[in-house]
Amino acid sequence: MANPAVMVLGATGRIGRLLQLCPPQGLHLRLQARRAQAGNSTGDWHIFDPRAEPAALARAAEGAAVLLCLAGPVPGRGGADADMADHVRLGEAAVRAGASAGARVLLASSAAVYGARGGLLAEDAALRPASAYGAAKAQMEARAAALGAELGVPVCSLRIGNIAGLDAALGGWRPGFTLDRFAGGRTPRRSYIGARTLAEVLAALLAAPVLPPVLNLAQPGAVEMGALLQAAGRPFAVRAAPAAAIPEVALDAARLQALLPAPLAAADPVQMAAEWALLEPEMAER
Template identity: 35%
Template structure:
């Protein structure tokens, strides 16, 4: 039986990608946003300030996927990441939803000398990474034995949804590090991400333990200039500022035990083609 899914935060970059990837999929999805969407019907409310509408939307749902969040702003604005996650958890409790998928970030790790696993020490260097750490801690500290199954996804860079402009952009400046290369990051294409999330939605939970924290990325990691080259961007190196993070890459062995990811998913041209197909 197909699962009914409530997606919170459908108007953001990742939500827009998922709407396009899943447009023709046989999935029962209720899309939430704070404003009307151009391409399909959605329900409009704020999950934090209107918990009754959130609880009503969650009725009869099997899964809540929370994409809603804030990437920049003041400390109070970034705290919304925690408030949104707790709102999703509370609505799942009230409505009897059995699976909640929350989006965290690779930013909780800070930099890395090697691929970091889910048990690595978190060392965020920016306000966004710190806010995601606070979200994770708050959710984990409030969990009860009878709560829904929680997936906490530490998401790597999503091609087309991160800070690197690739499509229809002007001349792009990229930090050049002492080794002569650009930053090395764990990336994933939007179509691959959508398929990973779909597989987690459909995954049999019988032998799994909640909460499950997972790194989400394709492998191997990618130098950012290779994406710019694949996208045929007009770009140039610029001196990296003090404090620039040369490497932030994730070990995805745990994810690969649960889902199938094509071997070429991290190839720059494959990820760029996914973005172009959805743009």
């Protein structure tokens, strides 16, 4: 019997490239991009715009068991004209395609939906996004959940924490890099997940028959960005944190832990830096 198919929207993005390097065992990935790109000669590629070509999306998703939507503009990477409302449009397009294919839908959301909140953030915490990106992701979650209920499509929004190597610190590091420093000398603390660990967790979630409507995706504990850069051997400077800076975003990973076949280890900057060191050359090539 053929491996169950997973339709991946936004497969040329950073998480999509990561999944191609660490493909989930027992699943067949159908990869979507808006235009053909160098290096896309291998794999089951489907070239179309899911916002403007719903019929093409429905055809590509036909027979898929799961639809994973990773598509959408990222702050700082889409240019000044990036339209954050595309997150809502893409989420709705994914759910409609899920209805057509009889597939479950997983949407890549973000810890940004919580905003500047203290304490350990569980999935039932009130959402208070502090950025246009976070607000768009929160709206995407709400619209997709409502449409999924209307069309009978199971939808799970994955509130992904920082990904070591795809983040603003380790992933955005350049000579002269500077981090905010808060009272007590700490650099920003965030919930993190290692790059290879993320691929493994996504594989487990794609294979899971039932998921909750929303799910935090991070390893337990929070990590200082400065500690991550030190573990990777990347020097950095510090500056006094501005008043609007967020000192800590910590996601409660208990719900995720209960769904996985084996519990995730606590976030460890040394381990996460090592995961990224192995993947970084191949990610750069793609």
